[in-house]
Amino acid sequence: MSALPALDVAALPLVLAGPIVRRVDRNTVTVWLALKAPRKVTLDVHEGALGALPATPHLTGTRVTARIGQHLHLVAVTATVPSGGTLRPGMIHRYTVRFGEDLSSPTTPVDAGAPDLFSPGVIAADEAAARKALLYQGTSGAPTHPSFITPPYHPGELRLFHASCRKPHAGGTDALSILDEVLQADAGSTRRRPQQLILTGDQIYADDVADGLLHICTVYGRTLLGRDETFPTVHPAHQKWSFRPGWRQSMILDDFKMTSTHARSHLLRFSEFLAMYLMVWSPTLWPAVPPIRFFAELFPKETAELGNPDHTEYFGLLDKPEYKKAHERLMEYVAESDHLDGFRGTLGMVRRALANTATYMMFDDHEVTDDWYISRKWVHEVCELPHGRQFLGNAMASYAVCQGWGNTPEQFADGPRGEAGRDLLTALAAPDHTAAGPAAVIARRTGTPTGADSAGRIVRRDGSLVWHYAITWPAHQLVALDTRTQRVFRGGFTDPPSLFYSDATFASMVEAPEDQGLEKVTVLLSPCPVLGDPLIEEFAQPAVRRLQGYPGQLDQDYEAWGHDPRAFEKFIARLLGHAAPGADGVRRRRVVSLGGDVHYGFAARMAYRASAPFSSTPGHVRAVLAQLTSSSLKNEATGTMLLHHAGFNLKRVDLPHTHRAGWANPSGGFMEVRTRGGLGLPLAPVYVEKSPALLELHDGATVHSPAPEWEYELSYYRHDDPDGTAPRPGGPAPVSFPATGNRRAALAQYVQAADNHLDYMAVTGSGREIVGRNNIGEVQFAWNGQDAKSVTQTLWWHLPGNVGGAPLTRLVVPLDVGQTTGPAATARDAAIDSEGLPS
Numbered sequence: 001m002s003a004l005p006a007l008d009v010a011a012l013p014l015v016l017a018g019p020i021v022r023r024v025d026r027n028t029v030t031v032w033l034a035l036k037a038p039r040k041v042t043l044d045v046h047e048g049a050l051g052a053l054p055a056t057p058h059l060t061g062t063r064v065t066a067r068i069g070q071h072l073h074l075v076a077v078t079a080t081v082p083s084g085g086t087l088r089p090g091m092i093h094r095y096t097v098r099f100g101e102d103l104s105s106p107t108t109p110v111d112a113g114a115p116d117l118f119s120p121g122v123i124a125a126d127e128a129a130a131r132k133a134l135l136y137q138g139t140s141g142a143p144t145h146p147s148f149i150t151p152p153y154h155p156g157e158l159r160l161f162h163a164s165c166r167k168p169h170a171g172g173t174d175a176l177s178i179l180d181e182v183l184q185a186d187a188g189s190t191r192r193r194p195q196q197l198i199l200t201g202d203q204i205y206a207d208d209v210a211d212g213l214l215h216i217c218t219v220y221g222r223t224l225l226g227r228d229e230t231f232p233t234v235h236p237a238h239q240k241w242s243f244r245p246g247w248r249q250s251m252i253l254d255d256f257k258m259t260s261t262h263a264r265s266h267l268l269r270f271s272e273f274l275a276m277y278l279m280v281w282s283p284t285l286w287p288a289v290p291p292i293r294f295f296a297e298l299f300p301k302e303t304a305e306l307g308n309p310d311h312t313e314y315f316g317l318l319d320k321p322e323y324k325k326a327h328e329r330l331m332e333y334v335a336e337s338d339h340l341d342g343f344r345g346t347l348g349m350v351r352r353a354l355a356n357t358a359t360y361m362m363f364d365d366h367e368v369t370d371d372w373y374i375s376r377k378w379v380h381e382v383c384e385l386p387h388g389r390q391f392l393g394n395a396m397a398s399y400a401v402c403q404g405w406g407n408t409p410e411q412f413a414d415g416p417r418g419e420a421g422r423d424l425l426t427a428l429a430a431p432d433h434t435a436a437g438p439a440a441v442i443a444r445r446t447g448t449p450t451g452a453d454s455a456g457r458i459v460r461r462d463g464s465l466v467w468h469y470a471i472t473w474p475a476h477q478l479v480a481l482d483t484r485t486q487r488v489f490r491g492g493f494t495d496p497p498s499l500f501y502s503d504a505t506f507a508s509m510v511e512a513p514e515d516q517g518l519e520k521v522t523v524l525l526s527p528c529p530v531l532g533d534p535l536i537e538e539f540a541q542p543a544v545r546r547l548q549g550y551p552g553q554l555d556q557d558y559e560a561w562g563h564d565p566r567a568f569e570k571f572i573a574r575l576l577g578h579a580a581p582g583a584d585g586v587r588r589r590r591v592v593s594l595g596g597d598v599h600y601g602f603a604a605r606m607a608y609r610a611s612a613p614f615s616s617t618p619g620h621v622r623a624v625l626a627q628l629t630s631s632s633l634k635n636e637a638t639g640t641m642l643l644h645h646a647g648f649n650l651k652r653v654d655l656p657h658t659h660r661a662g663w664a665n666p667s668g669g670f671m672e673v674r675t676r677g678g679l680g681l682p683l684a685p686v687y688v689e690k691s692p693a694l695l696e697l698h699d700g701a702t703v704h705s706p707a708p709e710w711e712y713e714l715s716y717y718r719h720d721d722p723d724g725t726a727p728r729p730g731g732p733a734p735v736s737f738p739a740t741g742n743r744r745a746a747l748a749q750y751v752q753a754a755d756n757h758l759d760y761m762a763v764t765g766s767g768r769e770i771v772g773r774n775n776i777g778e779v780q781f782a783w784n785g786q787d788a789k790s791v792t793q794t795l796w797w798h799l800p801g802n803v804g805g806a807p808l809t810r811l812v813v814p815l816d817v818g819q820t821t822g823p824a825a826t827a828r829d830a831a832i833d834s835e836g837l838p839s
Contacts, residue, residue, distance in 0.1 A: 022406025070226025141188025164596020201364025
């Protein structure tokens with residue numbers, strides 16, 4: 001008999017995961033839910049936090065769930081304002097969801113008396129438990145129903161959160177639960193409540209999965225879909241044994257030709273992907289039995305080898321290879337299970353936060369696999385295999401219905417714009433989605449490639465869903481980039497990719513969203529940080545990957561923007577030059593880029609000037625790009641903690657600073673550049689080559705001739721909190737007093753106390769420059785008149801020994817671009833600038 005209880009669908013509540021507030025724009029609100037049975041779903045939205053709900057909602061919408069499996073039905077239901085209306089900025093809105101069993105008349109609203117989120121058996125067994133699961137009942141002024149707040153009119157009142165990389169069995173506390181703590185304090189405040197949560201990638205880990213968690217996803221996913229899935233073209237030797245949890249690594253490398261080296265429990269089946277999404281967003285499906293109980297079932301040989309030895313024989317047994325291997329696997333399994341228990345313990349907080357914050361998402365590699373589309377070789381080898389394409393279809397279809405649908409609900413709606421999404425939902429509802437007909441539709445609509453052409457472009461059929469998107473509000477615009485599926489491999493078979501390169505890609509992602517001018521801010525969602533420090537990309541990041549055991553295909557993470565200089569310079573020029581000229585003919589722009597991926601948090605700034613920006617519209621440009629990175633929500637490890645304590649550099653006090661000058665140099669040949677040293681040294685010739693030609697300037701050196709066509713300075717930031725707005729609560733982790741007379745124990749305790757004190761005081765490193773602990777980033781703006789503007793990233797994380805998260809690292813990045821036009825500073829702006837958002 002299995003230690004994992006069978007999934008009792010009848011005993012489950014109707015809602016398996018959600019509600020999650022997704023896209024909220026000026027005209028629509030979308031909420032995503034996963035149900036165990038088909039329903040017609042009506043979403044009503046009401047302006048205002050308190051009081052009885054009006055008889056007529058401000059917005060309403062109805063949709064029938066999409067059948068994904070026998071016991072799994074998904075919906076992203078969109079409420080729309082009446083013609084001519086809009087959602088007012090800066091207002092709290094409550095919402096209700098009703099569920100009807102009559103699926104006829106799919107757009108007719110569900111009756112007012114139908115079950116809602118608080119009805120018994122929908123979210124929880126009774127109304128009190130449902131309200132506890134979804135509401136902030138103890139908070140002053142908190143709304144009486146699940147709710148969200150729309151972004152404000154003024155950038156100085158924006159409060160955004162962003163984060164990435166959430167692996168359930170990794171160490172530390174899940175930092176996504178911190179957002180629930182913030183809402184617990186501020187859900188009733190129109191001035192302090194966060195308006196948007198931006199998740200920049202790796203919302204699930206498909207490759208690095210705990211053995212026990214894959215077991216749950218496999219068994220429960222099969223029950224939810226009511227069918228199994230096979231990969232008939234996988235080698236027969238792997239068909240019977242290699243799909244078991246904990247035994248998939250060699251099959252991933254040898255049969256699927258993927259490169260992840262932590263893939264022994266890689267998700268493969270569509271049902272496994274779907275179950276994983278439900279498991280990371282809701283506590284509902286988690287069994288009462290902890291994963292540690294599954295070890296004997298998953299690893300019978302190792303269990304038999306371990307037996308029940310006399311403890312006096314322990315060290316002798318470790319000398320026996322088979323016993324040692326079994327013992328190591330058990331210890332690793334125990335550690336994973338402990339971390340899973342901790343992850344599960346905060347899922348209720350995560351679910352409530354997602355039900356009360358407009359949330360935007362974008363994939364990075366781990367939604368599919370580590371190193372996804374890392375090189376032309378990867379694309380060629382994986383995509384030429386039928387089971388490779390089947391796997392990619394599973395991964396991308398699950399992303400589409402669990403994440404993409406909420407980002408761009410219009411792609412699943414009625415009418416021509418929704419054709420691709422509706423086709424995909426129809427194919428997924430088939431009794432066997434791997435049959436030839438449905439599989440072809442899934443491949444087309446998810447953009448599954450068949451390979452890469454000689455120019456390095458990924459080859460796929462037309463008609464795929466579009467993954468990038470933009471949302472505009474009065475104070476800011478969010479532009480989300482797809483840096484995975486539009487890659488171009490301009491180099492050799494294993495060379496780094498251009499994250500995107502073609503003019504068509506630039507036009508659709510970067511230039512189609514209209515620039516908002518200097519009194520608004522453009523927020524860019526780029527899963528891979530646009531700016532990375534050379535020290536990090538060339539030394540620290542490879543060190544982290546090695547320490548975490550993540551070499552993958554490449555020892556170095558070759559997915560940074562800067563690894564293809566031509567593509568990077570083109571991207572920067574197109575992004576920062578996308579503005580209308582001012583009265584002086586200069587195009588000015590402010591962009592704040594949010595990213596993750598790297599498993600640590602930091603802030604950087606590019607100050608950019610150009611007279612002839614590379615591969616872009618000619619003319620003068622002056623712009624600033626602030627890079628705010630928050631990573632990871634749950635994936636701290638030895639390597640990230642090294643960075644947490646060391647900062648950018650163990651051996652220097654000053655922060656990294658880079659100054660580069662560039663020329664198009666169309667011929668690519670050598671060109672002479674004469675520079676002057678920063679200490680009054682005479683002119684000296686240097687030679688640069690390639691197109692573009694780049695020169696790094698050191699120690700204050702400047703270019704004498706020829707004048708740079710563009711140049712920029714990269715700066716990095718450390719914790720800046722002169723007014724004590726981000727205090728470090730609590731104290732150092734406790735250290736027990738050693739036994740009397742034990743000098744070795746006393747010395748060890750002394751060292752531990754010193755380490756704890758250094759960590760608490762945070763001198764130079766320890767989270768002042770780089771945060772390597774699990775973290776979530778808060779983004780706010782000081783938006784005074786003309787050029788007096790800045791952005792602050794406050795990284796929230798847990799001090800050792802503290803249960804709650806805290807705003808411990810404050811990084812302030814100036815956004816000056818030489819603006820001399822626009823309104824002057826007001827007293828209100830100055831108050832926000834000096835004191836943060838008023839309550």
